[in-house]
Amino acid sequence: MSGRNAMLEDALVEARDHYAAARPASAAQHAASLSVMPGGNTRSVLFHGPFPFTAEKGEGCVLTDIDGHQTVSMIGEFTAGLFGHSHPAIRAAVLRALDSGVNLTAHNRFEGRFAKLVCDRFPSLDRVRFTNSGTEANLLALATATIATGRRTILGFQGGYHGGLMTFGAATNPINVPHRTVVTPYNDVDAAVATARAHAADLAAIILEPMLGGGGCIPATGAFLRALRDVATETGAVLIFDEVMTSRLAPGGLQEATGVTPDMTTLGKYIGGGMSFGAFGGREDLMAIFDPRRPDAVPHAGTFNNNTLTMSAGIAALSEIYTPDVAVTHNANGDALRDALNALARKHGVPMLVTGRGSMMAFHFGHAVPRNAAEAGAMNQPLKELLFLDLLDRGFYIARRGMIALSLAVGAAEREGFLAAMDDFLEIRADVIRAAV
Structure with a gap:
């Protein structure tokens, strides 16, 4: 393993171990489900290593898991949860x-x-x-x-x-x-x-x-x-x-x-x-x-x-x-968030790009904006797992594949909090990202 890949792998091992240690109830729930569902799963997109967490309840844009962790959902049920958990x-x-x-x-x-x-x-x-x-x-x-x-x-x-x-x-x-x-x-x-x-x-x-x-x-x-x-x-x-x-x-x-x-x-x-x-x-x-x-x-x-x-x-x-006026405002907020995320990447000098439109966006780790799925897939994928785990640790939930779908319940305070979490992630992981890409 090259030195630059070793840096990323070490960071991932540490992040996975930290995630697992903090979620014993979810680990037990997943283990119990293995006997009745293949891989303990009935919806492939929700599975991730070392095991998926189990939600207890959701209110507004806040999800609480069975270990008591609260996270702001930035994935909004993969666009279906536009109205939050409890409108x-x-x-x-x-x-x-x-x-x-x-x-x-x-x-x-x-x-x-x-x-x-x-x-x-x-x-x-x-x-x-x-x-x-x-x-x-x-x-x-x-x-x-x-x-x-x-x-x-x-x-x-x-x-x-x-x-x-x-x-x-x-x-x-x-x-x-x-x-x-x-x-x-x-x-x-x-x-x-x-x-x-x-x-x-x-x-x-x-x-x-x-x-x-x-x-x-x-x-x-x-x-x-x-x-x-x-x-x-x-x-x-x-x-x-x-x-x-x-x-x-x-x-x-x-x-x-x-x-x-x-x-x-x-x-x-x-x-x-x-x-x-x-x-x-x-x-x-x-x-x-x-x-x-x-x-x-x-x-x-x-x-x-x-x-x-x-x-x-x-x-x-x-x-x-979701009236027409609300749709326009909501997607303008998404455009502003995406622009701010790309500005953070430039500020830290890291090869991270956020593509999308309006309230849907996705992270990519590479130097050129992807024009299609093949170009996106050729970019560094393990870094998305690191981002996913590090953001969970900071109280924000995105898709494991790096996608965001904002709900109406994600307000200005949550968007500012997310930018602060990303600023922290990029500062701490900048060397890992640069070495891996």
């Missing part, structure tokens, strides 16, 4: 739904109103249907495209995450649904257009996040989005924006902010008020295949698609809490 308007909405009954086996008074709020918000949505997750929404949008076009090939992009059953990583995900897929680098206009044209006769859909989420919070360039819009129109493919995460970044999502309107949009996460939620929608002619009044209607079932808890919470989310 009173969401709680009131859920109670209203409980008062009217949970399992009604019928249309309910919430769903139509919620659907109108969603359609009014996002430019591409003439019609919308609800699901229980963003994963379902993406699978149904892709199914819509293949049915409507009579084609089978899907164009996706490296680093794209479209739910647990459709991801485009460095290697093929063995549990991906068996669509015929072709994948090109994100933000590479020439490769995307050439691939779309090469498969034009069978190209059903082009699907992408207008900013990579799990792929490193890397925004698509305007040229990339416009090129995809043009080539989708040229080939007759359905352009799908996966805005499950990015819809929070402007009042009408990134499709509104960028001025590029897809044929279909998928949604999820925060829009259901923190309940299980997904939605897919788009042009009226595409969505009409699901109209049950048609003799040739395509069925779309789902016991909980219109569950009263999500429908009621979603109405509160869009009409009472």
